[in-house]
Amino acid sequence: MAVCTMNIEGMTCQHCVKAVTTALSKVAGVQRVTVSLEKKQATLEVDEAKFQREAARKAVTDEGYALR
Numbered sequence: 001m002a003v004c005t006m007n008i009e010g011m012t013c014q015h016c017v018k019a020v021t022t023a024l025s026k027v028a029g030v031q032r033v034t035v036s037l038e039k040k041q042a043t044l045e046v047d048e049a050k051f052q053r054e055a056a057r058k059a060v061t062d063e064g065y066a067l068r
Contacts, residue, residue: 001031001045001046001047001048002045002046002048002051003043003044003045003046004043004044004046004051004053004056005041005042005043005044006041006042006043006044006056006057006060006067007040007041007067007068008020008035008040008041008042008060008065008066008067008068009040009065009066009067009068010064010065010066011035011037011040011065012037013037014037016037016065017035017036017037019063020033020035020042020060020063020065021033021035021042023059023060023062023063024042024044024056024059024060026059027051027052027055027056027059028050028051028052028055029046029047029048029049029050029051029052030044030045030046030051030056031044031045031046031047032044032045033045040068042060044056
């Protein structure tokens, strides 16, 4: 298992945290998601054999948030 960190712009409340967490949880290969509103960051524990970073990026942007 590997750790992937994503810096996310546009999250302003716990609803945003939940939306990002839910979206990233649906990405293939993601085992665990932790989203920090304060750090504007998502930390993913992933199965490297199944995980595609681009799919995770798309999941975040499809929810209306930007990556930095």
